Amino acid sequence: MSKTQPQSTFDPPRDDLAVHIQHLNYFFGAGDLSKQVLFDISLDLPRGQIVILTGPSGSGKTTLLTLAGALRRLQDGSLRVLGKELVGLGDRALVNVRRNIGFIFQAHNLFESLTASQNVEMAVELTGNFSSKRDQAVAMLSALGLADRVDYKPQSLSGGQKQRVAIARALVNHPQLVLADEPTAALDKKSGRDVVTYLHNLSRQEGCTVLMVTHDNRILDVADRIINLVDGRLESDSTPNAFVHSKTQEAIAEVSADMFIM
Amino acid sequence: MIKRIPLAWLNLTHDRRRFATSLAGVGFAVLLMFMFNGFMNALYDSQLQLLNRFNGEIIIVNRLRTNMFVPRAFARRRLYQARAFDGVQDAYAMYISEVNWKNPETRKSRGVRVIAINPDEPVLSIPEIETYRQLLKLPETALMDTKSRVEVGPVEPGIISELADRRIRLVGTFTMGTDFASGNGNLLMSDQNFLRYFADRGPEEDKRSFATVDIGVVKLEPGTNVERMVNVLRENLPNDVLVMARDGDNGFVIRERNYWQENTNIGFVFSLLTSMGFFVGIILVYQILYTDVADHWAEYATLKAMGYKNGYLLGVVMQEAMILSVLGFIPGVLVSQLLYTAAGNATGLFFQMTPERIVNLLIATFIMCLVSGAIAVRKVQTTDPADVFLTLTQVLSQVSS
Amino acid sequence: MKFTNGAQELTYGRLQDYLSGSLFKSTMRASDDQPSFDLVYQDTTLIELQVLPWDTHPYPDIEMAIVRASSCVAIGCHPELDLLRFLLDENRKIRFGSFQTDDAGTVFFANRILGGEHMDPTELEVCLLSVGAIATRYSDIIIDKFDGQRALNSALPSKL
Numbered sequence: 001m002s003k004t005q006p007q008s009t010f011d012p013p014r015d016d017l018a019v020h021i022q023h024l025n026y027f028f029g030a031g032d033l034s035k036q037v038l039f040d041i042s043l044d045l046p047r048g049q050i051v052i053l054t055g056p057s058g059s060g061k062t063t064l065l066t067l068a069g070a071l072r073r074l075q076d077g078s079l080r081v082l083g084k085e086l087v088g089l090g091d092r093a094l095v096n097v098r099r100n101i102g103f104i105f106q107a108h109n110l111f112e113s114l115t116a117s118q119n120v121e122m123a124v125e126l127t128g129n130f131s132s133k134r135d136q137a138v139a140m141l142s143a144l145g146l147a148d149r150v151d152y153k154p155q156s157l158s159g160g161q162k163q164r165v166a167i168a169r170a171l172v173n174h175p176q177l178v179l180a181d182e183p184t185a186a187l188d189k190k191s192g193r194d195v196v197t198y199l200h201n202l203s204r205q206e207g208c209t210v211l212m213v214t215h216d217n218r219i220l221d222v223a224d225r226i227i228n229l230v231d232g233r234l235e236s237d238s239t240p241n242a243f244v245h246s247k248t249q250e251a252i253a254e255v256s257a258d259m260f261i262m
Numbered sequence: 263m264i265k266r267i268p269l270a271w272l273n274l275t276h277d278r279r280r281f282a283t284s285l286a287g288v289g290f291a292v293l294l295m296f297m298f299n300g301f302m303n304a305l306y307d308s309q310l311q312l313l314n315r316f317n318g319e320i321i322i323v324n325r326l327r328t329n330m331f332v333p334r335a336f337a338r339r340r341l342y343q344a345r346a347f348d349g350v351q352d353a354y355a356m357y358i359s360e361v362n363w364k365n366p367e368t369r370k371s372r373g374v375r376v377i378a379i380n381p382d383e384p385v386l387s388i389p390e391i392e393t394y395r396q397l398l399k400l401p402e403t404a405l406m407d408t409k410s411r412v413e414v415g416p417v418e419p420g421i422i423s424e425l426a427d428r429r430i431r432l433v434g435t436f437t438m439g440t441d442f443a444s445g446n447g448n449l450l451m452s453d454q455n456f457l458r459y460f461a462d463r464g465p466e467e468d469k470r471s472f473a474t475v476d477i478g479v480v481k482l483e484p485g486t487n488v489e490r491m492v493n494v495l496r497e498n499l500p501n502d503v504l505v506m507a508r509d510g511d512n513g514f515v516i517r518e519r520n521y522w523q524e525n526t527n528i529g530f531v532f533s534l535l536t537s538m539g540f541f542v543g544i545i546l547v548y549q550i551l552y553t554d555v556a557d558h559w560a561e562y563a564t565l566k567a568m569g570y571k572n573g574y575l576l577g578v579v580m581q582e583a584m585i586l587s588v589l590g591f592i593p594g595v596l597v598s599q600l601l602y603t604a605a606g607n608a609t610g611l612f613f614q615m616t617p618e619r620i621v622n623l624l625i626a627t628f629i630m631c632l633v634s635g636a637i638a639v640r641k642v643q644t645t646d647p648a649d650v651f652l653t654l655t656q657v658l659s660q661v662s663s
Numbered sequence: 664m665k666f667t668n669g670a671q672e673l674t675y676g677r678l679q680d681y682l683s684g685s686l687f688k689s690t691m692r693a694s695d696d697q698p699s700f701d702l703v704y705q706d707t708t709l710i711e712l713q714v715l716p717w718d719t720h721p722y723p724d725i726e727m728a729i730v731r732a733s734s735c736v737a738i739g740c741h742p743e744l745d746l747l748r749f750l751l752d753e754n755r756k757i758r759f760g761s762f763q764t765d766d767a768g769t770v771f772f773a774n775r776i777l778g779g780e781h782m783d784p785t786e787l788e789v790c791l792l793s794v795g796a797i798a799t800r801y802s803d804i805i806i807d808k809f810d811g812q813r814a815l816n817s818a819l820p821s822k823l
Contacts, residue, residue, distance in 0.1 A: 071567060092571075099569035109564040111269070113276030118267050125266060126569050169568075217725065217780070221673050252686065252792075257800035260758045260793045 010078040017080070018177050018209035019045040019068055024077035026063060037063050039232045041077075047176070048207040050200060050222060052214055055229035061213050062181060064229065068211060069179045070097040082176050099126055102170035102208075104180035108162040110154045116141060116165045117150040123169045140172040141165065144198060160191030167195060171202065178202075180212040184219060196222045270581035273554055284550045288590025289597065291543025291630065295536050295623055296598035296615075297605075302532035303619065304611040306519050308441035311612060312377070312448075313508065313515050315387045315438070318354065319488045320495065321514040322478035324468075325504045329521040330514075331375075333359065333467035335474035336503050344478070347494055349486035354385040355475040357456045359467065360445060364424040365415035372413050373445030376404070376425070378456030385479055390436035391450070397433040398452045406432050409439045410447025411609075417447075425449070426459055439612045478503075543630040547586055551579055551638035576639045583635030587627045594627075595620060664696060667716035670726035671698060674714045674778035678730065681784060682712075687791070704795030708802070709814075710734045712791070714778060730782065732790050733773035734798035735814035736762070737805045740770060746809045753801070759793040762801075769814065770805060772798045 010022045026038040037060045045051055053061045066072055067079060067086070073094070074087040084097055110119045117137045124133035141150050144164045154162050163186065170178065178199065184192030196219045203210050212223070220226060228235040275281050313330065322344065324334035341353040357378040362371040379385040381398040390405060397403055404425070406417045415423075421432040438448050453472075461470050468474065482491055488507050495505045507513040523529040555562065562575055595615075602613040666672040675698045682691045682700060690703035698714040710732055717727040740746045750762040750770065760774030774790045776782065805811055 069567065095566075095569055095571055098567060103564070103567050105564065107560060109560045111273070111558065111561050113272040114267065114269070118272075121267055122269075122565065123568055130265065218669060220780075221669065221676070252788075255792050255796055257796040260760075260796055262756050262758060 013080055013083055013085075015083070016046055017044050018047045018049070018082060019043065019211065020078070020080040021068075022078040024067070024074075024079055026060075026067060026072075026074070026076065037232050038067075041232075041234060043227070043234065043237075045209055045211065047209055048203055049224050050203050050210045050212070051225045051227060052212050052220060052223040053227050053229060054214065054220075055235070058231075059229045060232040061229045065179050065181055065211065065213050068177075069101050069103060070094040099173075100175055100177070102173070102175035102178040104167055104170045104178065104183045106182040106185050108154070108166040110162060110165055110169075112154050115151045115153050116146060116157065116161075116168075119154075119165055120169045120172050123172050127173055136172055137168070140168040144168050145194075160187050160194075163187055163191065163195065167198070174206060174208070176208050178208055178210045180210065180214075182214055182216070183212065184214065184216045189218060192216065192219060270578045271585060273558065273578070274582050274585055284586060285590045285593060287546040287550065288543065288586050288627070288631075289592075289594040291539055291546055292591050292594025292623065292627055293598050293601070294539030294542060295626060296594065297601060298532050298535040298539055299619065299623065300598065300602055300605070300613050300615070301611075302528060302536070304606070304609075304613045305441070305528050305532075306522055307614055308439055308612045309518055309522050310515055311439045311441060313518060316356075316477075316479045316508055317384050317387050318479035318481040319486075319508055320480035320482065320492055320505060321508050322353070322480060322495070322499075322503050322505050323476075325502060327477075327504070329525075330477070330518055331358065331360070333476075335468040335470060335476050336478070338473050338475045340499055340503050341475060341478050341480075343499060344480055344495060347491070347498070349483050349491050349494075351481045351483045352383075354383045354479045354481070355380065355453065356385055356477040356479060357453055357460075357470065358476045359456075359460050361426045361449075361460065363414055363447070363449065365413065366421055366423040367415045370413075372411075372447075374410065374414060374447045374449050375445060376449045376451060376456065376460070378451050378453045381452050384481075386450075388436050388438070388450070390434055394434035398450075399454075400433070401455060401458070402429055403431055403433045403455065404449045404451040405434045405436050407438045407440070407448035407450075408435045409437055411440060414447045428459055440609070441611070540626060540630055543627070544634045547583060547631050547634035548637050550586065551582055551634055554582065555579065555638055572643055576643070579639045580632070580635045583631040583638075584628070587631035591624055591627050595623075664698060666698065668718075668726045668728065670728040670779035671714050671716045673780060674698075674728045674730060674782060677778075677782060678712065678714065678787075681787060685788070702791075704734075704791075705799060708734055708795050708799045710791060710794055710798070726779065728778035729775050730778045730787065730790070731773060731775045732760075732794045733763075733771050734794050736770040736772050736798050736802050737809070737811035738767070738769045738814050740768065740805060740809035740811035742809075743768070746770070746805075749805075749808070757793075757797060759790060760797065770811070772801065 011020075014020060021041055021043040024038055024041040025036065027034045027036050029035055041064065053064065055061045067074060068081055070081065070086055070089070071094075073089070073091070077087060079086045081097060082100055086094070086097065089097070110116075111122075114122070117134065120137035120140055121133040124136050129136065138147070138150050141147060141164075144167060146161060146164055146168070149157060149161060149165075154165070157165065163183065167183070180199070183195055183199075187195065199210050199212075200222045202208060214220075225237065227237045274284070309330075322336070322340060323330075324336040326332065326334045338355060341355060344350055344353040357376075359376050360373055361376050363374040364371045377386075379391075381391060381395045391398070394405055398405070406414070406421075408417050410417060415421075417432070417435055419432055419434050423430060423432075436450060440447060457470060457472065470476075480495070482488065488510070492505055492507050499505060506517065509515055565575065566572070599615055602615055605611070606613040664675075666675065678700060679693065682688060682702065687702040687704075692701045694700070700712040702710050702712065704710055711734070713731045713733075715729045715731060717729050720727045747764070750764070754761045760772055763771045763773055765771070772794055774794050776786055776790050802813065806813065
């Protein structure tokens with residue numbers, strides 16, 4: 001049950017938006033088994049914004065993340081990532097889009113047979129920079145505090161260190177968009193906080209956009225914006241620190257002490 | 263070092279124990295193929311031991327002698343006729359038959375093959391004939407093949423026993439090797455002795471005399487064109503004899519080999535067994551590759567999410583297949599070489615590891631690994647990078663709820 | 664500024680957000696080294712707002728903080744026994760917050776609410792208004808009745 005929307009019904013592309021979603025619908029399966037998981041999602045993520053995507057399990061937030069990451073083919077609606085329309089793109093073109101996006105998974109997914117540096121270099125090789133790949137990898141790992149572990153294999157690294165290597169791999173090519181799926185779920189409080197602090201700094205310094213799916217309440221404060229997805233629909237979209245704005249401001253009448261005395 | 267990270271090599275070798283067992287597995291499959299192939303070739307090659315010792319370029323036999331050991335004779339006159347042609351240096355006579363030899367120790371009779379020639383004629387390239395030439399001219403004497411099977415008993419000069427119920431004395435030994443028709447061993451004697459023992463071998467064989475010959479060996483003048491000579495003889499000799507070059511594509515050796523290939527089950531059985539070895543190899547290598555893909559499925563899917571093409575992953579799997587095939591082949595060959603020697607000693611058959619056979623089996627090993635790789639690769643192709651997200655989150659949500 | 668826990672930091676940020684947009688925005692001052700603010704209610708009464716970390720609390724998986732709003736009502740009041748009886752009696756009538764004293768005989772009015780992510784903006788505002796209104800009204804009453812004086816216009820360190 002998928003139809004291709006004519007591109008002319010959507011707004012024109014905008015440079016200031018890293019992710020520009022308009023009326024996106026997504027279905028799993030085909031024919032009779034088709035199940036809709038995203039309903040009419042429209043979302044603008046400006047460049048340099050840190051956005052947390054939250055919601056109950058099964059709400060479709062991970063699906064939305066995978067779609068933004070060009071990991072699945074799209075038919076219905078408009079999803080522009082870093083200026084490129086993903087709806088209707090074939091597999092080969094999608095692969096090319098992925099190279100500009102950094103993925104951070106919940107599991108580090110590092111190759112046990114490669115050192116930390118080599119794992120990161122795998123990402124650099126995609127760009128063809130064979131001569132500088134080692135330097136780039138070491139620089140990235142050092143920025144994450146792993147300078148003395150660059151030649152260690154994952155079995156000699158702690159959980160937090162492995163996740164940082166995975167993050168280094170995701171960021172070494174300085175992608176403009178970083179997609180993270182529960183990046184702190186497997187980490188202790190300190191490592192988790194370090195990771196999100198790094199992402200926060202990175203976003204501020206390099207202007208990269210971070211879209212993170214998480215349940216971790218400890219790190220919500222790092223976000224500029226929290227988007228809540230429930231049953232495939234956008235439920236709310238707020239900035240965590242402006243908590244006053246989520247309540248309507250009551251008008252205050254002339255206050256007298258009698259109000260507070262029984 | 264400006265080159266790609268060798269992911270295939272590193273993945274394969276990371277776990278040393280697993281790598282060693284993988285190579286052992288491939289080596290085993292290679293070993294199986296070598297052994298079965300080796301047995302088959304040994305059986306064929308052994309048939310040709312005698313043939314390869316004929317001191318002549320052209321062979322003449324009775325046309326009905328479909329393989330070398332069919333007991334059909336032709337007239338010696340044909341040899342005289344052959345000698346008359348230009349280019350023919352000489353034409354020698356040879357007799358051959360299968361007879362019972364009594365083991366002097368166990369007193370049990372065993373079939374052996376008897377070959378008879380004129381000791382003064384250089385019919386066979388067996389140096390011991392020269393050594394024992396005078397002794398062979400004595401009555402009731404023979405040389406025994408040291409490679410005869412154990413059942414014939416002790417093989418030394420001086421042994422006296424019975425051949426076809428008649429007394430015989432071994433005056434020396436030579437080395438050749440057994441095959442199907444030789445039964446348990448080979449005996450070499452003079453033609454005169456042969457005719458004394460075996461002029462009449464009963465209804466199964468043609469009667470023999472000096473007027474008949476079992477196999478004619480024609481030696482050409484040096485530099486004579488063999489093919490031309492074969493044609494000349496064919497045109498000029500009557501049709502009751504078959505004239506063939508010994509070597510070459512249409513030669514006697516090949517004909518013999520083809521006979522054994524087509525008329526026995528050797529070819530079928532051993533080819534079947536070799537194929538089984540091949541398929542065992544495919545399954546083994548596929549297992550190894552599949553396990554690597556399955557164990558590292560999340561990592562490979564992550565590569566896809568990073569932007570690696572499917573082609574790269576296929577390349578990694580195929581590289582692993584190649585590495586396994588080459589490195590597994592080496593121990594396989596080495597052990598096979600040892601086993602060839604052992605088997606040769608045990609059976610008396612001629613086990614030969616020729617460069618051609620090594621190359622053939624190396625190619626077979628390559629193909630074996632390519633096929634396994636191609637099958638394993640399909641698994642990789644179906645890896646959906648998005649599943650890496652979903653599966654993990656689903657697992658986590660199950661755990662936390 | 665160092666925060667003891669994340670909830671304290673979050674609460675501080677939210678207080679800042681609230682105050683910057685509230686009727687207190689012109690009079691609010693933030694301390695440089697402590698997580699606390701000063702603000703003036705109705706031009707007369709100084710309210711001190713502190714964000715305090717709460718380490719031992721009933722919820723092991725989350726962090727908590729407390730917001731304390733207090734105002735100094737009077738100093739040097741006597742007779743002490745009558746003062747204390749009066750303060751306790753009035754406490755019963757007051758909706759939010761209570762009168763408190765310290766060793767030096769200073770009388771405060773203070774109210775505390777739960778901070779962190781569960782802090783409610785309306786509750787925060789009611790807390791502040793309550794402290795401001797009560798402190799303003801009772802300052803005169805207590806000074807008259809118990810012969811006290813107005814407190815100086817500066818933030819005093821106060822205990823929970």
